[in-house]
Amino acid sequence: MGMTIAEKILAAHSGHTTLTPGQLIECQTDWVLCHEITTPAALRMLEERGMDRVFNPDQIVAVPDHSVPAMNIKAAQMYQKLKSWVKEKGIKHFYDVGRGGIAHVVLENTGLMKPGQTLVSGDSHTCNAGALGTFATGVGSTDLAGAIYAGMVWFKVPETMLIKVTGQTQQGVTPKDIVLEVIKRIGADGANYLVMEWVGDYIDNLDMEGRFTLANMAIEAGGKTGIVAVDDTTRAYMAERGVTPDQYTEYQSDPDAKYKVMVEVDASQVEPTVAYPNIPSNGRVAGSDHIPVTHAYVGSCTNGRISDLRDVARILKGNKVAEGVQMIVVPATQLIWKQAAQEGLLEIFVDAGASVSYPSCGACLGMHSGVLGPNDVCISSTNRNFVGRMGDPSAAIYLASPATVAASAVAGFIADPRAYNHTLPNTSAQVTGGAAD
Ligand SMILES: CC(C)[C@H](C(=O)O)[C@@H](O)C(=O)O
Ligand code: SF4
Structure with missing residues (x-):
């Protein structure tokens, strides 16, 4: 049977040739993204168990972003914890205050995260990176600890929702309006534990920034992640960051891939939308x-x-x-x-x-x-x-x-x-x- 992009990425990272939704897998993670809010708890868990190590300091990206520059002493301590761990473990990719920004946006822009890869982070908007044709998702502090320690994480293979957006928007209507419209239609739990895969000529014509906005909001419908297949726009985006196609794997969903549900949106009918x-x-x-x-x-x-x-x-x-x-x-x-x-x-x-x-x-x-x-x-x-x-x-x-x-x-x-x-x-x-x- 055909497979979706997400199933193919998960299969490639868990030693399977095929996967069925619902199956439990142990999955390798190519990247772990760490910020100062959830990482300290994961590090404490590892320290308490004498498991204080990192699977690979070159595959961890650390970006303090939530409470920086610190607005109180507690925030300063969280920041200090992240920073001292980075130093101690030799974490290669550290974007300190003044050199980074919001972790998801810093990461998308570096060229480190490549199509076909996996990413976890102790942050629910990790799904953002799915716009690059990756499987990227937020996890709790315990799973984050496991990922930091072993570069592994377990998943129940999610089913996929196909969202087909056709046509062009009116002037003044943006990807944010499209995703608010989709969430309005399906509900805040409408994509619970589903991958939200975006297709259609609206998506084909959309730049990467707009695609990140769509993927980013998957969690607001309960989605496990959002995903957009690699195309020329993705390739050009990677090339601008010095990354060539031989450095990554492109996955496309098979024509007979199985989707749990399909949502169709006519972009020309979407109006500027406000979530009350x-x-x-x-x-x-x-x-x-x-x-x-x-x-x-x-x-x-x-x-x-x-x-x-x-x-x-x-x-x-x-x-x-x-x-x-x-x-x-x-x-x-x-x-x-x-x-x-x-x-x-x-x-x-x-x-x-x-x-x-x-x-x-x-x-x-x-x-x-x-x-x-x-x-x-x-x-x-x-x-x-x-x-x-x-x-x-x-x-x-x-x-x-x-x-x-x-x-x-x-x-x-x-x-x-x-x-x-x-x-x-x-x-x-x-x-x-x-x-x-
Ligand atoms: C602090 C962090 C754990 C949280 C998240 O996971 O999303 C935050 O980024 C948010 O947007 O609420
Ligand atoms: S939603 Fe994004 S910007 Fe807002 S707190 Fe979470 S990670 Fe930061």
């Missing part, structure tokens, strides 16, 4: 209700990339953030921050009255740099709008694309970005490479 509180599946058309906002947040591993910042700048250029609205823009990595500076985007943000922050997870999970207070109302390009996610439990979080966030910041209430159509010069440059190894 308190669940990402609560999507409605942007601007359908008059909802004044106090905060507008652009950032995160979902939507803090250079193309996102350009979308925001197009709308903010020549406009002002409405009085009473606090707008915060967080470029996801140092390299994106620098690129945005070079293109003049940061100046546009500042002129419009927005704060530009340093790369980090920041207020995405309510840790720092824009934490919401009681009854605040935030339109955000992040991925979760659960109660208390960005701060006080009484604050309301509306999830949207960066374009919708920018349009809303200018309007002072949740607005439809289609009313804006500014152009920016010099917007084709790519952000490539690792910041520092």
Whole structure:
């Protein structure tokens, strides 16, 4: 019987020629991604058992990102723990504060993670890397400990959901709107333990940044991971990072691969979508209700990339953030921050009255740099709008694309970005490479 991409990658990493969903496998992991929030717990587990080693210091990527630069002593200690372990074990790929940013976005950009590989991390948005045709998923601290120690992790082979997106979007509609629309249709548990495989001519025409946004949000529908097959866009992306096709394996799903369910989306019918509180599946058309906002947040591993910042700048250029609205823009990595500076985007943000922050997870999970207070109302390009996610439990979080966030910041209430159509010069440059190894 035919196999999906995910099944093929898992088979290749577990010594099987075929696999059936539901089967339990022991799987090799090519990469382990470590940040300062979940790694310390995994390290403590290993230390307590006298198993304090790493399977291969060259296959671990460490990036402090959630609570950096530290905003309190506890955060400083977590950071210190990660950093001292990196030093002690000789972890090769360490992207320290000032040289990295949000771990998933740092990793996608380095060229380290290659098509056909496997990745685990103690972070649920690890699925982000699936856009490169990889099997990448978040695991708990115990599995993370096992992966650090042995380079192995066990999985129940997931079934796959096929999401076929055809046609082209209207101007002002972005991949974030597509994925919010899909989650709205299938529900926040609609892809529970399923691989979400994206196909269709919309995907074929989509750049890598958009594909990362789609793969990144798989977990918001309960997905085990998101995945996009390798094509010329992926190959070009890898080539820009000095990686040639002989250095990786491309897997395609067989024509007779078995899918648990198929979802079809006509991209031309998707409108700018806003997920209302308190669940990402609560999507409605942007601007359908008059909802004044106090905060507008652009950032995160979902939507803090250079193309996102350009979308925001197009709308903010020549406009002002409405009085009473606090707008915060967080470029996801140092390299994106620098690129945005070079293109003049940061100046546009500042002129419009927005704060530009340093790369980090920041207020995405309510840790720092824009934490919401009681009854605040935030339109955000992040991925979760659960109660208390960005701060006080009484604050309301509306999830949207960066374009919708920018349009809303200018309007002072949740607005439809289609009313804006500014152009920016010099917007084709790519952000490539690792910041520092
Ligand atoms: C802190 C970390 C474990 C968490 C996750 O796993 O996703 C965070 O990144 C989040 O987005 O909630
Ligand atoms: S940016 Fe937000 S969603 Fe992404 S890893 Fe950080 S906290 Fe999690």
